[in-house]
Amino acid sequence: MQVSNFPLRMKMQFRCSFTIAKKDAKIYYLKAPVLIFGILFPLCLFLAFAIGRDISPNILLPGLVGMTLFFTASSANPIVAPWETRMRTLERLVSTPASISAIIFGDIFAGFLYGAVISIVPLLIGIFAFGSDVVKPYLLAIDIVLSAFCFSALGSLLSSPPTDNPSNVMMLSNLVRLPLIFISGVFIPIKKMPAWGKAIAPISPLTYASDLARYALLDKGYYPIPLDIVMILVFTLAFVIIGITIHQRSMPKRF
Amino acid sequence: MENAIEVSSLSKYFGEIRAVDGISFQVKKSELFGFLGPNGAGKTTTQRMLTGILKPNSGTIHIMGFDLFKHPSDAKMLMGVVPEMANPYIDLSAWDNLMLMGELYGVPKRKRKQKAMELLEIFSLQDRKNQKTKGFSKGMKQRLILAMALIHEPELLFLDEPTSGLDVQSARLIRNLVRELNSNDTTVFLTTHNIEEANQMCARVAIINSGKIAAIDRPENLRNTIQSLQSVEVTFAKAINDLESLQTIENVSEIRKEGDKLRLYTDKPGDVACQLVEYAKAHELQVLSLNTLGPSLEDVFVHLTDTKGEQNAS
Ligand SMILES: Nc1ncnc2c1ncn2[C@@H]1O[C@H](COP(=O)(O)OP(=O)(O)OP(=O)(O)O)[C@@H](O)[C@H]1O
Ligand SMILES: [Mg+2]
Numbered sequence: 001m002q003v004s005n006f007p008l009r010m011k012m013q014f015r016c017s018f019t020i021a022k023k024d025a026k027i028y029y030l031k032a033p034v035l036i037f038g039i040l041f042p043l044c045l046f047l048a049f050a051i052g053r054d055i056s057p058n059i060l061l062p063g064l065v066g067m068t069l070f071f072t073a074s075s076a077n078p079i080v081a082p083w084e085t086r087m088r089t090l091e092r093l094v095s096t097p098a099s100i101s102a103i104i105f106g107d108i109f110a111g112f113l114y115g116a117v118i119s120i121v122p123l124l125i126g127i128f129a130f131g132s133d134v135v136k137p138y139l140l141a142i143d144i145v146l147s148a149f150c151f152s153a154l155g156s157l158l159s160s161p162p163t164d165n166p167s168n169v170m171m172l173s174n175l176v177r178l179p180l181i182f183i184s185g186v187f188i189p190i191k192k193m194p195a196w197g198k199a200i201a202p203i204s205p206l207t208y209a210s211d212l213a214r215y216a217l218l219d220k221g222y223y224p225i226p227l228d229i230v231m232i233l234v235f236t237l238a239f240v241i242i243g244i245t246i247h248q249r250s251m252p253k254r255f
Numbered sequence: 256m257e258n259a260i261e262v263s264s265l266s267k268y269f270g271e272i273r274a275v276d277g278i279s280f281q282v283k284k285s286e287l288f289g290f291l292g293p294n295g296a297g298k299t300t301t302q303r304m305l306t307g308i309l310k311p312n313s314g315t316i317h318i319m320g321f322d323l324f325k326h327p328s329d330a331k332m333l334m335g336v337v338p339e340m341a342n343p344y345i346d347l348s349a350w351d352n353l354m355l356m357g358e359l360y361g362v363p364k365r366k367r368k369q370k371a372m373e374l375l376e377i378f379s380l381q382d383r384k385n386q387k388t389k390g391f392s393k394g395m396k397q398r399l400i401l402a403m404a405l406i407h408e409p410e411l412l413f414l415d416e417p418t419s420g421l422d423v424q425s426a427r428l429i430r431n432l433v434r435e436l437n438s439n440d441t442t443v444f445l446t447t448h449n450i451e452e453a454n455q456m457c458a459r460v461a462i463i464n465s466g467k468i469a470a471i472d473r474p475e476n477l478r479n480t481i482q483s484l485q486s487v488e489v490t491f492a493k494a495i496n497d498l499e500s501l502q503t504i505e506n507v508s509e510i511r512k513e514g515d516k517l518r519l520y521t522d523k524p525g526d527v528a529c530q531l532v533e534y535a536k537a538h539e540l541q542v543l544s545l546n547t548l549g550p551s552l553e554d555v556f557v558h559l560t561d562t563k564g565e566q567n568a569s
Contacts, residue, residue: 009328012328012361013328015358015361016358016359019355019358019359020359023344023347023355026346026347026351027344027346027347087342087344087345088338088340088341088342089341089342089343089344091303091308091338091341092336092338092341092356092400092403093359094307094308095306095307095308095331095334095336095338096331096356096359096360097327097328097329097331097332097359097360097361098328098359099327099328252308252309252310255303255308255309
């Protein structure tokens with residue numbers, strides 16, 4: 001079974017990624033607590049902000065969708081590598097023909113699917129419970145797909161330090177993710193932020209994801225739409241390339 | 256191409272530690288090759304480099320003619336790997352673990368299902384097929400790990416201490432299976448610190464110590480060097496300070512005092528034991544214990560490393 005030519009090789013690696021994504025789904029995502037947490041956590045954070053204020057739920061929906069995407073797509077990836085190091089399943093995986101890039105890509109794909117699917121829940125609640133409108137459905141679809149992939153890649157990047165302790169990585173991951181919520185225009189639109197807020201908002205990928213969601217659901221936003229899309233793509237590319245590079249370096253240190 | 260594995264000047268350092276220090280060897284196709292050494296010798300490190308887990312600091316590896324670093328997935332496609340202390344996924348069933356591996360090696364669906372059924376039967380796991388492996392005993396997990404390594408019918412099988420910590424029956428099942436695979440032309444690279452296992456199974460054995468290969472030979476030849484390392488251990492009720500008087504015992508190559516015991520190295524342990532009893536009678540000594548000991552792995556190493564110079568000289 002010699003895999004000598006390039007397209008065939010790529011096809012084989014893609015199949016490996018897909019297999020690994022299926023494995024991740026079974027082990028990390030398709031579990032009741034994980035699924036419920038994925039919906040509850042963003043919702044609670046959100047209610048904490050929204051309750052007692054006189055704002056229509058419609059206005060808040062884009063932020064909720066963005067945050068759900070952010071938290072779900074990046075939720076499990078940080079612990080995959082340390083957990084598998086500790087459980088001693090990783091060496092077996094790395095000795096298969098799947099390259100490290102294929103393994104990481106599979107992890108990203110699983111997080112992407114999980115984030116994209118779960119983000120539909122707050123959307124449905126918004127549409128059916130509060131009568132929100134989806135003004136630009138195609139833009140919403142683009143937003144969900146691109147952002148879920150981007151955030152999942154961030155999750156995978158966060159799992160690259162060569163530790164076998166999931167709680168270390170969880171700490172790092174929350175240290176990075178939680179502050180991003182507050183600078184990304186999730187609760188307060190960027191337009192209404194103070195000058196320093198406007199200045200740091202662009203460093204967060206979540207900013208562009210919620211901005212796009214605003215366009216899709218409320219037909220207004222802060223940055224130009226093409227800029228939002230390009231910035232999400234740039235962040236994704238950076239997370240994927242940096243993530244794979246670090247994983248390739250740290251993988252041998254796990255054994 | 257007749258070599259399944261070709262290794263040349265392979266080295267791996269962990270900081271100051273030279274875990275593997277410039278080793279070279281070949282494993283022929285269809286050979287059952289033993290890789291033997293004490294704890295910390297560099298066995299696992301070597302297997303990890305051969306299976307593409309670790310990158311060496313220097314040296315080259317060819318697997319079935321493929322340069323492992325230039326064509327890693329081609330080379331890996333041909334190998335089945337049982338790492339040291341690996342586990343199946345505990346949240347997946349035995350069946351799902353097998354399917355996962357089958358898919359990663361690109362085994363077509365029908366083929367992998369058929370092969371998985373066959374393997375579950377061979378390893379007596381068919382009743383546990385749909386159970387999560389969380390509740391599996393160590394022996395069951397190890398059998399499943401071996402089954403997972405065989406799902407794509409590899410030409411070359413790497414095993415790192417596959418029987419360590421298993422009961423006699425599981426160990427025997429695994430040994431018999433590995434022998435059978437080998438008789439059907441699977442090349443096997445068996446890492447172990449169990450010299451008896453290597454003697455029983457391997458056509459050729461490399462002995463590695465402190466990252467260097469001390470000897471590569473057929474087990475008979477190694478056994479012959481080992482024969483002279485048998486010994487008789489005796490404890491008398493009263494300590495003997497005068498070892499000179501023991502020189503009258505024939506066929507003894509060396510006498511060592513170890514605590515309250517005396518150890519007499521010989522290639523005729525039965526004969527020496529009888530002479531010791533005579534000696535005790537003659538000197539009116541009470542024998543508290545008398546054991547004949549086979550060579551321990553440590554003895555072989557002492558022999559192969561410390562006395563190499565002497566051996567060559569004589
Ligand atoms: N990841 C690592 N980091 C640092 N040192 C390591 C690492 N892996 C192995 N070593 C060192 O390399 C040497 C060889 O280890 P290795 O695991 O290859 O031995 P081994 O022959 O498999 O021993 P055992 O019989 O105990 O399994 C040891 O001194 C060990 O401490
Ligand atoms: Mg070892």
